[in-house]
Amino acid sequence: MKKVSMLLLTVFLLQGCTSQSSPTPPADTEKPPVAAPPQTPTPAPQQPPATTQPEPAPEQKPGDQQPPDSYSNDIFKDVTVKKTGTDTFEVTGKAQVFEGVVSYVVEDGHNELTKGSFQTSAGAPAWGDFSHTINVKKAEANSTLTLILFETSMKDGSRRMELIVPLPEK
Template sequence: MKKMLLLLLTIGLLQGCTSATNSPSTPTEQQKPPATTQPPTTPEKPPTEQPAQQETVYANDIFRNVTVKKTAQDTFEIKGQASVFEAVLNYVVEDGHNELTQGSVQATTAAPDWGDFTHTLKVKKAEPNSTLTLILFETSMKDGSRRMELIIPLPE
């Protein structure tokens, strides 16, 4: 009797093991649609569309999210945020040898908060083959020196 019971259990186990390999193991596999062999299509860009230029963002301890965009010949738009004393940031544009222009810009809020600023800068190269560099800084109230300079090459 024990041998017969053991034999029936063994046959039942073997029957269960072999029938499980013929059918999917989970019900979700039965419900899946067949896989497609076509690659997904992507919409094409019109031929007249130019790829967008990546805008460089500059930052240091007192300036952040600073971008410079050339808007016209010899004209640049500077945008960003500053955390400067009395919300005044200063700038100088030089060509490697000479300072071509300088000035100051008022941010919306003074340090320690971050104030937004926008400034349109007009500057003409003294030498045609030179590269213009914008230097943003805060003037030290202690000795008048430049603090925390952020050096940005102006786009051609």
Template sequence: MKKLFLILLTAALLHGCSSTPEAVDQPAPEQPPASSEPPAQQPNQPQTPAPEQEPPKEEQPAAEKTYGNDIFQKVTVAKTGEDTFEIKGQARVFEAVFQYVVEDGHNELTEGTVNTSAGAPEWGDFTHTVKVKKAEPNSTLMLILFEVSAKDGSRQHELIIPLPEK
């Protein structure tokens, strides 16, 4: 019996000495189980009301989205009528002129030119109204602003803007 006790004691000591503190997985100290009921209030203590929650805020209309690239900046588009859109912004274009086209993905529905208040290298302000009607009711109208290349007449620095539905 003494031999068995001695062997068990030796085994326990060896086991305790051979493990490092990092490798020891000790269970967390037991905590009482969380109760789903709130703690009971003492009868002499006044109950404190829960902090008031703010009522949900009404959704503000989203700020107008602005568009830009190398030659256009601060461009906004607002629907002003059933088929009318107002375009505002700034452009840095040669001789203060740029072009636009409105298309529905398949067809060019309207096109034109816009003059700005100043030519490049200055930023010139512009405001222009575009009147365009959808050819297909389920299509999305896209406004494309661009500068025409003096070299070959191609579109340069296109800025593509979806026209708002509302």
């Protein structure tokens, strides 16, 4: 019963907040509406249809796709990953995360190979810059590594706003 009464009270309060009444001006200050002069439409100049043909896209084989230069979502932007050594990757970008803490996991599709966290230059609501080096070795030679950046929820420890970035092979 308390929930129902709280719900009704909330609905009435919200309804009162959204209804806006505007004061009516006094009758002696009203002015008659001004009529706008009629406008005649001007005809658009006719142009011949464009005869240019779109350039054909360069041929790509399936699986020969170029990865984007940077990755972004609501709390990460301009995230790039560069392979700096045999098992070393440098991750750079900007993040808007609580207390400036970015968490990450590197996995191969089946197993988490490494995980950790690092600090950005500023906490939310500011965008903090980051640059972090990750050392991770593949468990199997033919696997593909994926970096998952996220913010850890202070409420329940869950991952928030995951950004999935494939790690480059070369």
